[in-house]
Amino acid sequence: MAAAAGDSDYFVREIEKNDGCALKVKQCYLGDVGCVVWDAAIVLAKYLETKQFHDPSCGVDVWAGSRVLELGAGTGVVGLMAATLGAQVTVTDLEDLQTLLKVNIQENQALISSGSITAKVLKWGEDVSEFKQPPHYVLMADCIYYEQSIVPLVESLKLLSGPDTCIICCYEQRTEGVNPKVEKQFFELLQQNFSCEEIPLDMQDPEFSSPDIHILHIRKKV
Template sequence: MDIGSFIEYRLEISRADASPVRVLQDATGSAKCGVGSTVWDAGLVLAKYLDWQTSTGSLNLAGKTVLELGSGTGLVGITLARLQPDCCVMLSDKEELLPLLERNIALNGLQTNLSAICLDWCVPEHCSNVSFTPDIILVSDGIWIKDLHKPLADTLARLSNTDTRVLLAYETRKFDEEAKFIALWSERFRFRDIKPQEQHPVMQSEDIFLFDGSPRR
Protein backbone atom coordinates (compact mmCIF):
# COMPACT_ATOMS: atom_id res chain seq x y z
CA MET A 1 0.00 0.00 0.00
CA ASP A 2 1.45 3.36 -1.04
CA ILE A 3 0.85 5.68 1.91
CA GLY A 4 2.66 8.67 0.39
CA SER A 5 -0.45 10.85 0.32
CA PHE A 6 -1.96 9.57 3.58
CA ILE A 7 -2.47 12.01 6.42
CA GLU A 8 -2.32 11.27 10.12
CA TYR A 9 -5.19 11.77 12.53
CA ARG A 10 -4.33 12.07 16.24
CA LEU A 11 -6.81 11.58 19.04
CA GLU A 12 -5.88 12.69 22.55
CA ILE A 13 -6.80 10.20 25.26
CA SER A 14 -7.02 10.83 28.96
CA ARG A 15 -4.71 8.14 30.37
CA ALA A 16 -2.07 10.17 32.21
CA ASP A 17 0.92 8.49 30.56
CA ALA A 18 -0.61 8.14 27.10
CA SER A 19 0.49 9.72 23.86
CA PRO A 20 -2.31 10.40 21.34
CA VAL A 21 -3.82 7.54 19.35
CA ARG A 22 -2.54 7.82 15.78
CA VAL A 23 -4.14 6.56 12.58
CA LEU A 24 -3.32 7.18 8.94
CA GLN A 25 -6.18 8.14 6.62
CA ASP A 26 -6.33 7.96 2.86
CA ALA A 27 -7.74 11.45 2.45
CA THR A 28 -7.45 11.44 -1.35
CA GLY A 29 -8.81 7.92 -1.91
CA SER A 30 -5.63 6.97 -3.81
CA ALA A 31 -5.44 3.47 -2.27
CA LYS A 32 -9.01 2.69 -3.39
CA CYS A 33 -9.95 0.78 -0.24
CA GLY A 34 -13.33 2.42 0.16
CA VAL A 35 -15.15 4.55 2.69
CA GLY A 36 -13.37 3.00 5.66
CA SER A 37 -10.04 4.61 4.81
CA THR A 38 -10.98 7.85 6.58
CA VAL A 39 -12.17 8.47 10.14
CA TRP A 40 -15.94 8.95 10.47
CA ASP A 41 -17.50 11.22 13.07
CA ALA A 42 -19.51 8.46 14.79
CA GLY A 43 -16.20 6.65 15.32
CA LEU A 44 -14.76 9.71 17.01
CA VAL A 45 -17.77 9.99 19.31
CA LEU A 46 -17.62 6.28 20.19
CA ALA A 47 -13.84 6.42 20.81
CA LYS A 48 -14.22 9.42 23.11
CA TYR A 49 -17.18 7.76 24.87
CA LEU A 50 -14.87 4.81 25.65
CA ASP A 51 -12.16 7.23 26.80
CA TRP A 52 -14.57 9.13 29.05
CA GLN A 53 -16.21 6.03 30.52
CA THR A 54 -12.92 4.25 31.25
CA SER A 55 -11.27 7.39 32.68
CA THR A 56 -14.17 7.99 35.09
CA GLY A 57 -14.16 4.31 36.09
CA SER A 58 -17.73 3.79 34.86
CA LEU A 59 -16.55 1.21 32.33
CA ASN A 60 -13.94 -1.39 33.16
CA LEU A 61 -13.11 -3.77 30.35
CA ALA A 62 -10.08 -5.40 32.01
CA GLY A 63 -9.73 -8.96 30.82
CA LYS A 64 -12.56 -8.61 28.28
CA THR A 65 -12.48 -9.72 24.66
CA VAL A 66 -13.54 -7.05 22.17
CA LEU A 67 -14.36 -7.29 18.47
CA GLU A 68 -14.80 -4.23 16.27
CA LEU A 69 -16.84 -4.65 13.06
CA GLY A 70 -16.20 -2.38 10.06
CA SER A 71 -13.14 -0.88 11.77
CA GLY A 72 -12.09 1.31 8.83
CA THR A 73 -8.90 3.03 10.02
CA GLY A 74 -9.21 1.19 13.35
CA LEU A 75 -9.45 4.37 15.41
CA VAL A 76 -12.14 3.07 17.81
CA GLY A 77 -10.64 -0.34 18.54
CA ILE A 78 -7.07 0.99 18.73
CA THR A 79 -8.23 3.67 21.18
CA LEU A 80 -9.79 1.02 23.41
CA ALA A 81 -6.69 -1.20 23.22
CA ARG A 82 -4.55 1.81 24.21
CA LEU A 83 -6.89 2.73 27.07
CA GLN A 84 -7.15 -0.80 28.42
CA PRO A 85 -3.97 -2.76 27.66
CA ASP A 86 -5.39 -5.66 29.68
CA CYS A 87 -8.27 -6.29 27.30
CA CYS A 88 -7.89 -8.13 23.99
CA VAL A 89 -9.13 -6.22 20.91
CA MET A 90 -9.67 -7.64 17.43
CA LEU A 91 -10.30 -5.20 14.58
CA SER A 92 -12.10 -6.37 11.43
CA ASP A 93 -13.15 -5.14 8.02
CA LYS A 94 -13.21 -6.19 4.40
CA GLU A 95 -10.01 -7.54 2.85
CA GLU A 96 -9.02 -4.24 1.23
CA LEU A 97 -8.82 -2.44 4.60
CA LEU A 98 -6.46 -4.95 6.24
CA PRO A 99 -3.18 -3.31 5.10
CA LEU A 100 -4.33 0.03 6.55
CA LEU A 101 -5.48 -1.63 9.80
CA GLU A 102 -2.13 -3.42 10.17
CA ARG A 103 -0.29 -0.20 9.45
CA ASN A 104 -2.32 1.72 12.03
CA ILE A 105 -1.84 -0.96 14.66
CA ALA A 106 1.94 -0.71 14.11
CA LEU A 107 1.82 3.10 14.27
CA ASN A 108 0.70 2.87 17.89
CA GLY A 109 3.71 0.86 19.02
CA LEU A 110 3.90 -2.64 20.36
CA GLN A 111 0.34 -3.67 21.16
CA THR A 112 0.20 -7.32 22.05
CA ASN A 113 -3.53 -7.01 22.76
CA LEU A 114 -4.49 -5.87 19.26
CA SER A 115 -5.00 -7.74 15.96
CA ALA A 116 -6.94 -7.41 12.69
CA ILE A 117 -8.85 -9.93 10.60
CA CYS A 118 -10.94 -10.02 7.44
CA LEU A 119 -14.66 -10.18 8.26
CA ASP A 120 -17.13 -9.31 5.53
CA TRP A 121 -20.70 -9.21 6.89
CA CYS A 122 -21.97 -10.49 3.55
CA VAL A 123 -19.89 -13.68 3.85
CA PRO A 124 -21.31 -15.62 6.82
CA GLU A 125 -18.35 -18.06 6.80
CA HIS A 126 -16.05 -15.17 7.81
CA CYS A 127 -17.55 -15.27 11.30
CA SER A 128 -15.46 -18.38 11.87
CA ASN A 129 -12.36 -16.13 11.61
CA VAL A 130 -13.32 -14.96 15.11
CA SER A 131 -12.04 -17.64 17.45
CA PHE A 132 -13.85 -16.40 20.57
CA THR A 133 -17.27 -15.13 21.61
CA PRO A 134 -16.70 -11.42 22.21
CA ASP A 135 -17.64 -9.82 25.51
CA ILE A 136 -18.00 -6.53 23.64
CA ILE A 137 -18.70 -5.74 19.97
CA LEU A 138 -18.07 -2.20 18.70
CA VAL A 139 -19.67 -0.78 15.53
CA SER A 140 -19.43 2.81 14.35
CA ASP A 141 -21.17 4.10 11.26
CA GLY A 142 -22.00 0.65 9.95
CA ILE A 143 -25.58 1.33 8.82
CA TRP A 144 -25.14 4.15 6.34
CA ILE A 145 -26.26 1.89 3.47
CA LYS A 146 -29.55 0.02 3.85
CA ASP A 147 -28.25 -3.01 1.92
CA LEU A 148 -25.88 -3.64 4.83
CA HIS A 149 -28.59 -3.60 7.52
CA LYS A 150 -29.51 -7.27 7.37
CA PRO A 151 -25.94 -8.56 6.89
CA LEU A 152 -24.82 -6.48 9.88
CA ALA A 153 -27.75 -7.55 12.08
CA ASP A 154 -27.13 -11.20 11.14
CA THR A 155 -23.40 -10.86 11.85
CA LEU A 156 -24.09 -9.34 15.27
CA ALA A 157 -26.46 -12.21 16.09
CA ARG A 158 -24.03 -14.87 14.85
CA LEU A 159 -21.11 -13.56 16.88
CA SER A 160 -22.93 -12.87 20.16
CA ASN A 161 -24.07 -14.92 23.08
CA THR A 162 -26.46 -13.66 25.75
CA ASP A 163 -23.62 -12.02 27.70
CA THR A 164 -22.24 -10.07 24.74
CA ARG A 165 -22.65 -6.31 24.86
CA VAL A 166 -22.86 -4.32 21.62
CA LEU A 167 -21.87 -0.64 21.56
CA LEU A 168 -23.18 0.77 18.29
CA ALA A 169 -22.84 4.37 17.07
CA TYR A 170 -24.13 6.01 13.93
CA GLU A 171 -24.64 9.44 12.47
CA THR A 172 -28.21 10.03 11.40
CA ARG A 173 -28.66 10.78 7.70
CA LYS A 174 -31.86 9.02 6.60
CA PHE A 175 -34.03 8.65 9.65
CA ASP A 176 -36.60 6.33 8.03
CA GLU A 177 -33.94 3.87 6.85
CA GLU A 178 -32.12 3.92 10.18
CA ALA A 179 -35.41 3.24 11.97
CA LYS A 180 -35.74 0.10 9.85
CA PHE A 181 -32.32 -1.11 11.00
CA ILE A 182 -33.30 -0.43 14.60
CA ALA A 183 -36.52 -2.44 14.11
CA LEU A 184 -34.55 -5.30 12.55
CA TRP A 185 -31.93 -5.24 15.29
CA SER A 186 -34.60 -5.18 18.00
CA GLU A 187 -35.97 -8.54 16.80
CA ARG A 188 -32.95 -10.23 18.36
CA PHE A 189 -31.41 -7.59 20.65
CA ARG A 190 -32.66 -5.33 23.39
CA PHE A 191 -30.88 -2.02 23.75
CA ARG A 192 -30.98 1.44 25.23
CA ASP A 193 -29.68 4.71 23.92
CA ILE A 194 -26.64 6.13 25.67
CA LYS A 195 -27.62 9.57 26.95
CA PRO A 196 -25.58 12.72 26.17
CA GLN A 197 -24.68 13.04 29.87
CA GLU A 198 -22.97 9.62 29.74
CA GLN A 199 -20.92 10.61 26.68
CA HIS A 200 -17.77 12.69 26.51
CA PRO A 201 -18.82 16.21 27.52
CA VAL A 202 -17.39 17.82 24.37
CA MET A 203 -17.04 15.08 21.75
CA GLN A 204 -20.72 14.36 21.17
CA SER A 205 -23.30 15.51 18.64
CA GLU A 206 -27.06 15.66 18.40
CA ASP A 207 -26.73 13.90 15.00
CA ILE A 208 -24.85 10.93 16.42
CA PHE A 209 -26.61 8.19 18.38
CA LEU A 210 -25.00 5.63 20.65
CA PHE A 211 -26.72 2.40 21.71
CA ASP A 212 -25.82 -0.22 24.28
CA GLY A 213 -27.39 -3.59 23.42
CA SER A 214 -27.41 -7.30 24.22
CA PRO A 215 -29.07 -10.30 22.60
CA ARG A 216 -32.51 -11.15 23.92
CA ARG A 217 -32.47 -14.18 26.23
Protein backbone atom coordinates in the same frame (compact mmCIF):
# COMPACT_ATOMS: atom_id res chain seq x y z
CA MET B 1 0.10 -4.84 -9.96
CA ALA B 2 -1.00 -2.20 -7.43
CA ALA B 3 1.79 0.08 -6.19
CA ALA B 4 2.69 -0.16 -2.49
CA ALA B 5 1.31 2.75 -0.45
CA GLY B 6 3.89 5.36 0.51
CA ASP B 7 3.71 8.07 3.20
CA SER B 8 2.39 10.59 0.65
CA ASP B 9 -0.75 8.43 0.21
CA TYR B 10 -1.77 9.09 3.84
CA PHE B 11 -2.71 12.04 6.01
CA VAL B 12 -2.67 11.74 9.78
CA ARG B 13 -5.39 12.55 12.31
CA GLU B 14 -4.35 12.77 15.96
CA ILE B 15 -6.85 11.80 18.66
CA GLU B 16 -5.80 12.92 22.11
CA LYS B 17 -6.33 10.46 24.93
CA ASN B 18 -7.17 11.45 28.49
CA ASP B 19 -3.74 10.19 29.63
CA GLY B 20 -2.04 12.85 27.45
CA CYS B 21 -0.87 10.46 24.70
CA ALA B 22 -2.30 10.74 21.19
CA LEU B 23 -3.41 8.06 18.75
CA LYS B 24 -2.00 8.83 15.30
CA VAL B 25 -4.40 7.52 12.72
CA LYS B 26 -3.44 7.44 9.06
CA GLN B 27 -6.20 8.10 6.54
CA CYS B 28 -6.04 7.71 2.77
CA TYR B 29 -6.53 10.44 0.18
CA LEU B 30 -8.06 7.88 -2.16
CA GLY B 31 -10.38 5.01 -1.34
CA ASP B 32 -13.81 3.99 -0.12
CA VAL B 33 -15.71 5.19 3.00
CA GLY B 34 -13.53 3.20 5.40
CA CYS B 35 -10.35 5.14 4.57
CA VAL B 36 -11.13 8.13 6.77
CA VAL B 37 -12.06 8.60 10.42
CA TRP B 38 -15.79 9.37 10.78
CA ASP B 39 -17.15 11.57 13.57
CA ALA B 40 -19.03 8.64 15.12
CA ALA B 41 -15.70 6.84 15.52
CA ILE B 42 -14.22 9.73 17.50
CA VAL B 43 -17.35 9.95 19.69
CA LEU B 44 -17.23 6.19 20.35
CA ALA B 45 -13.46 6.12 20.96
CA LYS B 46 -13.75 8.93 23.52
CA TYR B 47 -16.79 7.23 25.12
CA LEU B 48 -14.59 4.19 25.82
CA GLU B 49 -12.43 6.45 27.98
CA THR B 50 -15.31 7.73 30.17
CA LYS B 51 -15.17 6.98 33.88
CA GLN B 52 -17.85 4.27 33.84
CA PHE B 53 -15.35 2.13 31.87
CA HIS B 54 -11.97 3.48 32.85
CA ASP B 55 -11.19 5.36 36.04
CA PRO B 56 -7.76 4.36 37.37
CA SER B 57 -8.22 6.55 40.48
CA CYS B 58 -11.21 4.35 41.57
CA GLY B 59 -9.89 1.04 40.23
CA VAL B 60 -12.50 0.92 37.42
CA ASP B 61 -10.93 -0.90 34.48
CA VAL B 62 -13.62 -2.56 32.38
CA TRP B 63 -11.38 -2.87 29.31
CA ALA B 64 -8.51 -4.69 31.02
CA GLY B 65 -8.60 -8.22 29.64
CA SER B 66 -11.96 -7.75 27.87
CA ARG B 67 -12.40 -9.46 24.49
CA VAL B 68 -13.45 -6.78 22.02
CA LEU B 69 -14.45 -7.20 18.37
CA GLU B 70 -14.88 -4.17 16.13
CA LEU B 71 -16.98 -4.42 12.95
CA GLY B 72 -16.46 -2.12 9.95
CA ALA B 73 -13.41 -0.71 11.71
CA GLY B 74 -12.17 1.42 8.77
CA THR B 75 -8.99 3.09 10.02
CA GLY B 76 -9.20 1.15 13.31
CA VAL B 77 -9.34 4.16 15.63
CA VAL B 78 -12.03 2.76 17.96
CA GLY B 79 -10.33 -0.62 18.36
CA LEU B 80 -6.98 1.09 18.84
CA MET B 81 -8.40 3.15 21.69
CA ALA B 82 -9.77 -0.02 23.33
CA ALA B 83 -6.40 -1.77 22.97
CA THR B 84 -4.54 1.13 24.58
CA LEU B 85 -6.98 0.82 27.51
CA GLY B 86 -6.04 -2.85 27.98
CA ALA B 87 -8.57 -4.77 25.86
CA GLN B 88 -7.76 -7.79 23.66
CA VAL B 89 -9.06 -6.41 20.40
CA THR B 90 -9.78 -7.79 16.95
CA VAL B 91 -10.54 -5.06 14.40
CA THR B 92 -12.37 -6.30 11.32
CA ASP B 93 -13.34 -4.94 7.94
CA LEU B 94 -13.34 -5.91 4.28
CA GLU B 95 -10.15 -7.18 2.59
CA ASP B 96 -9.51 -3.72 1.04
CA LEU B 97 -9.09 -2.10 4.47
CA GLN B 98 -6.59 -4.61 5.89
CA THR B 99 -3.47 -2.69 4.81
CA LEU B 100 -4.68 0.55 6.40
CA LEU B 101 -5.69 -1.27 9.60
CA LYS B 102 -2.26 -2.91 9.83
CA VAL B 103 -0.46 0.40 9.14
CA ASN B 104 -2.41 2.06 11.96
CA ILE B 105 -1.80 -0.82 14.37
CA GLN B 106 1.94 -0.55 13.64
CA GLU B 107 1.85 3.23 14.03
CA ASN B 108 0.28 3.05 17.52
CA GLN B 109 1.90 -0.12 18.87
CA ALA B 110 3.98 1.85 21.38
CA LEU B 111 0.79 3.00 23.14
CA ILE B 112 -0.42 -0.58 23.68
CA SER B 113 1.03 -2.36 26.72
CA SER B 114 -1.29 -4.84 28.49
CA GLY B 115 -3.81 -4.88 25.61
CA SER B 116 -3.47 -6.32 22.14
CA ILE B 117 -4.88 -5.73 18.66
CA THR B 118 -5.11 -7.81 15.48
CA ALA B 119 -6.74 -7.04 12.13
CA LYS B 120 -8.91 -9.64 10.36
CA VAL B 121 -11.28 -9.82 7.42
CA LEU B 122 -14.94 -10.08 8.38
CA LYS B 123 -17.55 -9.43 5.73
CA TRP B 124 -21.01 -9.07 7.25
CA GLY B 125 -23.29 -12.00 6.59
CA GLU B 126 -20.42 -14.36 5.79
CA ASP B 127 -18.84 -17.18 7.79
CA VAL B 128 -17.84 -16.17 11.34
CA SER B 129 -16.67 -19.59 12.56
CA GLU B 130 -13.19 -18.12 13.06
CA PHE B 131 -14.65 -15.90 15.81
CA LYS B 132 -15.69 -18.74 18.09
CA GLN B 133 -15.68 -17.24 21.56
CA PRO B 134 -18.32 -14.50 21.93
CA PRO B 135 -16.64 -11.18 22.70
CA HIS B 136 -17.48 -9.21 25.84
CA TYR B 137 -17.99 -6.16 23.59
CA VAL B 138 -18.73 -5.64 19.91
CA LEU B 139 -17.98 -2.09 18.78
CA MET B 140 -19.34 -0.46 15.65
CA ALA B 141 -19.10 3.15 14.48
CA ASP B 142 -21.02 4.49 11.50
CA CYS B 143 -21.91 1.10 10.09
CA ILE B 144 -25.63 1.77 9.46
CA TYR B 145 -25.60 3.52 6.12
CA TYR B 146 -25.92 1.06 3.29
CA GLU B 147 -29.29 -0.50 2.43
CA GLN B 148 -27.91 -3.80 1.10
CA SER B 149 -25.80 -4.41 4.18
CA ILE B 150 -28.54 -4.15 6.82
CA VAL B 151 -29.68 -7.79 6.70
CA PRO B 152 -26.11 -9.25 6.64
CA LEU B 153 -24.97 -6.86 9.40
CA VAL B 154 -27.79 -7.93 11.76
CA GLU B 155 -27.11 -11.57 10.83
CA SER B 156 -23.45 -11.17 11.85
CA LEU B 157 -24.45 -9.49 15.12
CA LYS B 158 -26.70 -12.48 15.91
CA LEU B 159 -23.97 -14.99 15.14
CA LEU B 160 -21.18 -13.15 16.94
CA SER B 161 -23.00 -12.18 20.16
CA GLY B 162 -23.37 -14.40 23.19
CA PRO B 163 -25.81 -13.85 26.09
CA ASP B 164 -23.29 -11.60 27.87
CA THR B 165 -22.07 -9.62 24.85
CA CYS B 166 -22.72 -5.89 24.84
CA ILE B 167 -22.75 -4.29 21.39
CA ILE B 168 -21.83 -0.61 21.56
CA CYS B 169 -23.13 1.01 18.41
CA CYS B 170 -22.44 4.63 17.56
CA TYR B 171 -24.02 6.22 14.51
CA GLU B 172 -24.62 9.65 13.09
CA GLN B 173 -28.30 10.25 12.44
CA ARG B 174 -28.62 11.59 8.89
CA THR B 175 -31.77 13.12 7.51
CA GLU B 176 -31.00 13.12 3.77
CA GLY B 177 -31.63 10.54 1.03
CA VAL B 178 -32.11 6.91 1.99
CA ASN B 179 -30.49 7.30 5.41
CA PRO B 180 -33.67 7.58 7.55
CA LYS B 181 -35.12 4.50 5.77
CA VAL B 182 -31.91 2.51 6.26
CA GLU B 183 -31.77 3.37 9.99
CA LYS B 184 -35.44 2.43 10.43
CA GLN B 185 -34.90 -0.92 8.69
CA PHE B 186 -31.84 -1.65 10.81
CA PHE B 187 -33.58 -0.99 14.13
CA GLU B 188 -36.78 -2.85 13.15
CA LEU B 189 -34.77 -5.92 12.23
CA LEU B 190 -32.46 -5.61 15.23
CA GLN B 191 -35.32 -5.37 17.71
CA GLN B 192 -36.56 -8.84 16.75
CA ASN B 193 -33.63 -10.34 18.63
CA PHE B 194 -31.96 -7.53 20.59
CA SER B 195 -32.90 -4.83 23.07
CA CYS B 196 -31.40 -1.35 22.80
CA GLU B 197 -30.56 1.24 25.43
CA GLU B 198 -29.69 4.78 24.33
CA ILE B 199 -26.80 6.36 26.24
CA PRO B 200 -27.63 9.94 27.26
CA LEU B 201 -25.26 12.75 26.29
CA ASP B 202 -24.25 13.36 29.91
CA MET B 203 -22.78 9.83 30.05
CA GLN B 204 -20.61 10.54 27.00
CA ASP B 205 -17.41 12.52 26.61
CA PRO B 206 -18.35 16.15 27.33
CA GLU B 207 -16.35 17.50 24.38
CA PHE B 208 -16.64 14.72 21.80
CA SER B 209 -20.40 14.18 21.70
CA SER B 210 -23.24 15.63 19.67
CA PRO B 211 -27.06 15.42 19.70
CA ASP B 212 -27.08 13.88 16.20
CA ILE B 213 -24.55 11.16 17.06
CA HIS B 214 -26.14 8.36 19.07
CA ILE B 215 -24.56 5.69 21.25
CA LEU B 216 -26.56 2.56 22.02
CA HIS B 217 -25.89 -0.48 24.17
CA ILE B 218 -27.45 -3.47 22.45
CA ARG B 219 -27.92 -6.90 24.02
CA LYS B 220 -29.43 -10.17 22.85
CA LYS B 221 -32.93 -10.79 24.19
CA VAL B 222 -33.00 -13.80 26.49
